[in-house]
Structures are given as structure tokens and as C-alpha cells.
Amino acid sequence: MPVRVTTDVDLALEVLRGGGLVAIPTETVYGLAADASNEAAVRRVFAAKGRPVDHPLIVHVADAEQLPAWAAHVPAAAAVLADACWPGPLTVIVPKAAHVLDVVTGGRPSVGVRVPAHPLTTELLDRFGGGLAAPSANRFGRVSPTTAEHVVRDLGEVPGGVDLVLDGGPCPVGVESTIVDCTVEPVQVLRPGGIPTEQVERLLAGAVAPASGPSRASGMLASHYAPHCPVLLAPSRAEAVRMASDLTNPLVIGDTDDLVRYAQQLYDLLRRADDERRSAVVAILPPAAGLGHAIRDRLFKAAADRAG
Numbered sequence: 001m002p003v004r005v006t007t008d009v010d011l012a013l014e015v016l017r018g019g020g021l022v023a024i025p026t027e028t029v030y031g032l033a034a035d036a037s038n039e040a041a042v043r044r045v046f047a048a049k050g051r052p053v054d055h056p057l058i059v060h061v062a063d064a065e066q067l068p069a070w071a072a073h074v075p076a077a078a079a080v081l082a083d084a085c086w087p088g089p090l091t092v093i094v095p096k097a098a099h100v101l102d103v104v105t106g107g108r109p110s111v112g113v114r115v116p117a118h119p120l121t122t123e124l125l126d127r128f129g130g131g132l133a134a135p136s137a138n139r140f141g142r143v144s145p146t147t148a149e150h151v152v153r154d155l156g157e158v159p160g161g162v163d164l165v166l167d168g169g170p171c172p173v174g175v176e177s178t179i180v181d182c183t184v185e186p187v188q189v190l191r192p193g194g195i196p197t198e199q200v201e202r203l204l205a206g207a208v209a210p211a212s213g214p215s216r217a218s219g220m221l222a223s224h225y226a227p228h229c230p231v232l233l234a235p236s237r238a239e240a241v242r243m244a245s246d247l248t249n250p251l252v253i254g255d256t257d258d259l260v261r262y263a264q265q266l267y268d269l270l271r272r273a274d275d276e277r278r279s280a281v282v283a284i285l286p287p288a289a290g291l292g293h294a295i296r297d298r299l300f301k302a303a304a305d306r307a308g
């Protein structure tokens with residue numbers, strides 16, 4: 001049976017309360033959501049994605065007032081970031097409250113929490129009351145979905161993959177949330193994302209450990225976010241033109257100074273390269289500032305050697 005796609009929040013609530021899986025729109029990417037307090041439902045998320053069970057999930061909640069319910073205690077930095085950035089593309093890692101299921105945290109003593117900014121999902125979370133454990137709604141290791149159609153194409157055919165897709169249109173940010181580990185001092189950015197690292201540094205008056213190479217949140221392996229065709233990185237527009245001239249039918253991306261738009265379209269373009277059977281993607285690297293950090297991180301991963 002084809003997966004149902006809907007804008008009906010009542011239906012989504014019913015599925016979630018029954019232990020089912022709903023793909024939810026967020027401002028970053030679509031998530032594959034289950035009731036975070038239902039162990040069997042959360043296990044189904046891992047099975048649907050083909051994701052190793054030791055890779056923890058983010059708990060999505062309706063508002064910042066719910067953070068203390070998921071944390072053993074709220075570190076000062078987490079409170080500052082939540083207050084300034086939620087709802088929005090930021091995840092804080094905090095010491096977990098006792099009731100948080102091991103299946104959600106991969107057995108870790110910490111939990112990732114975020115308040116997404118999308119009207120449909122805000123209504124859903126408000127009415128659901130609890131937390132929704134949700135990774136990005138793609139098969140493990142593939143490009144995250146930024147439209148309902150991407151989700152249907154990735155998970156629609158997977159038996160037990162997704163029960164319902166809540167269609168909130170294309171995701172406006174287009175890259176995942178910034179993940180900040182607030183269990184360490186100074187805090188550390190584990191994954192650059194929709195909230196620029198510079199903003200995190202500003203909010204915490206610089207008390208942020210310097211990023212050490214590519215994002216290192218567990219489960220963030222090199223060669224994530226990859227299309228099937230090769231991804232080649234060009235340091236400049238001129239270099240991209242030169243690289244593309246050596247290839248047959250490549251797709252050149254990132255020929256823009258508008259990083260908001262580059263991020264919005266990034267995953268759709270990577271998918272399109274495969275759909276159009278392009279020989280390769282030639283991606284122009286944006287400057288390492290603002291949203292550029294997240295775009296560069298995803299491009300480096302998409303370009304990583306996929307052997308093994």
C-alpha cells in the first residue's frame with residue numbers, strides 16, 4: 001500500500017499515539033518521528049532507516065519550557081542557547097533525565113533536544129504533549145530529505161518504513177540543526193548547521209571549544225550525505241568551470257553568493273544529480289562563515305571516499 005501523505009495533524013497524532021512512525025516537516029529537514037517514550041516505536045525508527053542502534057536520536061519538543069523535563073540538569077550554556085535560538089535549527093546535548101530511554105540515547109548518559117520551527121510540527125508537538133524522537137527521514141548514510149516527496153521515495157517502499165508523511169512543503173533551511181554538546185566545558189559544536197557557529201560563539205561570549213575538523217557527532221561518518229555519483233569540490237567558480245570542462249554532463253552547484261539559497265537547495269540538487277544520471281556533481285565551496293560552515297561540512301562528507 002502506498003504511504004499516506006497528508007497535512008492532517010489529527011491523523012498524525014493518531015498514528016504517533018498508536019506507536020506508529022510519522023515523517024514530520026521541520027525548518028531543517030524532514031524527521032522520522034516516533035513517541036520518544038515508546039521503546040517499540042523508537043526501535044522501528046532504527047529498522048526503517050537501517051541505522052545502527054548505537055547512534056542516538058534527537059528528541060523534539062514543543063517549546064523551551066520542556067527542556068528541564070528531558071535533562072538531569074540544564075547546563076547554563078544550554079539555557080542561553082535554547083532561549084536565544086528556539087524554535088530554530090539548534091540541538092543541545094545535555095545530561096539525560098532518568099526516564100529517557102536508552103534506545104533513544106544509544107545508551108549514552110546524554111540526550112539531544114531541540115524545538116523545531118515549523119507550524120505543522122509545532123501544532124503536532126503542542127497537542128502530542130510529549131517528545132518525538134526523530135532522526136532525518138532518509139535511509140542511513142543517504143542525503144537528508146527536504147520535501148515530502150524525498151521521504152516517500154526513500155522510505156515509502158521500505159516495509160514498516162513510515163506510516164504517514166506530514167507534508168509541510170519544502171524545508172526552508174535545508175541543512176540539519178547545529179549540534180552543541182553542552183555536557184562539556186567549554187561547550188563544543190559537534191555538527192555545524194542552520195545556526196551559524198559564530199552566533200553560538202557570540203551568545204556564549206566565545207566560550208566554545210574550537211571545532212576539530214569535520215563534525216564529530218557520533219553517527220556522523222565521512223561519506224554521509226552522498227549521492228551515488230561522485231562529488232568533486234571546487235575552491236572557486238573558475239576552478240569549477242575548468243573541472244566541469246573535463247567531464248561529460250556534470251551538474252555544477254553553488255554558483256551563487258546567496259548561502260541561504262545554496263543550503264535550501266543543496267540536498268535536492270544532490271538527489272537531482274542521480275535522477276538526471278549526471279556523471280558527477282562539481283560543487284563550488286562557499287566561504288567558511290555563517291551557513292557556509294554547514295554547507296562545506298556536508299559537501300566534504302558527500303565527497304569523501306566511499307570505499308568500505
Ligand code: TXA
Pocket residue numbers: 026028029030031032055056057058089091093105108110111112114116134135136137175176177178179190217218219220
Ligand atoms: O535538523 C536536525 O537535527 C534533523 C531534524 C529532523 O531535527 N535531525 C537530524 O537527526 O539530523 P539525525 O539523527 O540525522 O542526526 C542527529 C545527530 C546524529 O549524528 C547523532 O549521533 C547526534 O545527532 N546525537 C544525538 N544525540 C546525541 C547525544 N546524546 N550525544 C552525541 N550526539 C548525539
Ligand code: MG
Pocket residue numbers: 135136144
Ligand atoms: Mg541524518
